[in-house]
Amino acid sequence: MHNSITVAVDAMGGDNAPEEIIKGAVLAVQDEKDIKVILTGDQDIIQKELVKYTYDKERIIVVHAPEVITNNEAPVLAIRRKKNSSIVVALNLVKQKEADAFVSAGSTGAVLAGGQLLVGRIKGVERPPLAPLIPTLNGVSLLVDCGANVDARASHLVQFAKMGSIYMENVLGIPNPKVAIVNIGAEEEKGNQLVKETFPLLKACSDINFIGSIEAREIPYGGADVIVCEAFVGNVILKLYEGLGAALINKIKSGLMSTTKSKLGALLCKPALKETLKDFDASKYGGAPLLGLNGLVVKTHGNAKSTEVRNSILQCVTFTKQHINDKIMEHLKNNE
């Protein structure tokens, strides 16, 4: 394998496409030498954006893909029908090993479905989970699964725990990451049917550092490095995290603007406050990888701006250089 990482980027996906996506790609190649980007999408539109920037022309290539898959389309059907869409063309580049990774801010459903249908699962992986990093008072935690497999089974959750553990250890550099399962009480006998089934299986895993249940209240305090849950619950956690954070900051802003005295105070606090809240900004951490595929597929926020797109692309470098997929493969083999 070459030393440089090639990332296929869906130039047409997301609320701010193509401008912010293309800008993010340019920022990524400007910041990191070992990266090449292949932008997929309408080539005329992409070229019109690219001429705005100065960058190493050899490291951004455009591959024409005239079709676009929207959020309103049924994912599997869209992947099958729109062979010339920016998502399908990019995923095929990963499949054919012409790209190491794929980043998209487009339809989550289409990225998940396409990842599985086109790139395919690593042998032994039952369900590839979507695993974003969420900010905590301690740093970050990996939330796995946050939306790929609703109504998952206990055996799936066990694999999520293992893959998440490998990710946190190798991409984030956390030794022996703490793994916990989301539950509605701390005791082993608490929970719904799925959690009750999964808990003893996780407890029996010698290759992860399972610390037991985590209540949702403890998640923002960074109680665990890998937070395992079924996709419906994970999606609720991720979205509430984003929504509540934004709502509270909104509320605080209006509080700061409510009196003349507080307005003056706000002026003095603003820089320090901004700096602190940056740590709690999910977009800082790039996109969510779909773990367990034969290649790296990263879903970034639909409303991602250039910085988040850049971060999502750069994240692919660590993932690929650390051979996460080889480690997952090796690990599942050892456990057979």
Add this chain to the structure above:
Amino acid sequence: MHNSITVAVDAMGGDNAPEEIIKGAVLAVQDEKDIKVILTGDQDIIQKELVKYTYDKERIIVVHAPEVITNNEAPVLAIRRKKNSSIVVALNLVKQKEADAFVSAGSTGAVLAGGQLLVGRIKGVERPPLAPLIPTLNGVSLLVDCGANVDARASHLVQFAKMGSIYMENVLGIPNPKVAIVNIGAEEEKGNQLVKETFPLLKACSDINFIGSIEAREIPYGGADVIVCEAFVGNVILKLYEGLGAALINKIKSGLMSTTKSKLGALLCKPALKETLKDFDASKYGGAPLLGLNGLVVKTHGNAKSTEVRNSILQCVTFTKQHINDKIMEHLKNNE
């Protein structure tokens, strides 16, 4: 029925029992004329606290209950065995119609189990859900179910929606409350098996104002008055709400204290900020009623202080005066 409402209060339950519970009871009778409180628990301990306060002696009665159910006990077993516990004695007062309502900050499991076993369900109610109010940018929303019935069925969720709707209309005075189901996407075809089954049933209900799915991201913005979900998901939402709110405020405080300039600013902002954030304080809204029982059972936070206990007791007045249970009964009868 007499005009005055009698509320049995578990004096021994919660992290701050008995001091804060008893203080809360005293505050409640001081603030509201039409209320009587029966404190259940160790009478010597309770009397020792009560002598600290000046209040209408006829409106706080003590009923001796020497046993205490802890959070670590298996709920159903504890309810069956500890007949002289503060929870069982209080619930029996409700069962025997000597009290209209019961408030406890003690073991959630024991309150839920005891409510069902001793007070019993209203005829026609399949599962009584726990329904707290959560703060939003718009006011409050009722989250139903937040922990009583994990692995519920679609028919249960439909009843949650109806009971929640009656509660919001009559206790909060919101005409034609908007009802939504927690989902991982806005479209009808999204969701897990339970949501997919429940959605068309809710859509077919002519007696509620069903507005469709709500994503967790929208909950803090007050997108719906009644938020329906299965208990595991509801519990995650409630606890993440509390945990993330506290963590963010913690983060903001440390940001405000990080520089000399920001410290000065913080001093100026503090009163306005405090006032604004009060609206987002869950404890302001008292406890969570267990809907659908033959009497009112209210679970308040384990860490409740006197103000929250007082609010939880006062909340029983509206509930009882508005004849919520009669309305639920009437409603379910009409729907048979």
